[in-house]
Amino acid sequence: MADPTLSRRHLFQASAGLAAALLPARAQAKARLGDDGLYTEDWYVDSFLDLPEDFAAARGKGRGFALQWSQRGCIYCKELHTAYFADPAIETPIREAFDIVHLDLFGAREVTFLDGARLTEKALGQRERIRATPTFQFFAEVDGKPKEVARMPGLLPRPEFSALFRYVAEGAYAREPFDAWLGKQGKG
Structure with missing residues (x-):
């Protein structure tokens, strides 16, 4: 008769099986529509909207920092979250490299800007001249201060969308404009 006690190996196998079962579920995760009518991701920064603090936290983890602007009823915001971020080839590298704070273009929450x-x-959206949604603003430290280094006004086609995140993550903004960098990709 078999020994009914659990061994460490049994616990490891059960844990590994559970983890493997959960992996496909993450790849098929659905976008979440918040009470405010905005689509969001569970991996976005849960922020107190103190952006200097959020920026410092991202830098401390060696991650990029971006703001994503949305508005209620934005069909391209919905597409961003239900199609682009539903694709692990797009979502995973961004989730792993960036801290993103989500802002409402018409929101009333108080934000401490960088x-x-x-x-x-x-008021911040107006001051920053955000005209379309979704808009991503990318920030990096330049001369010891947070500075906007790239902007994506609106939803780019998937290849360019992913490429802009790579461009910022690689620090290519310090060498050349995005269009020039993009033109060199895949050549060589």
């Missing part, structure tokens, strides 16, 4: 200004989301 320069210390305290504004509502709506």
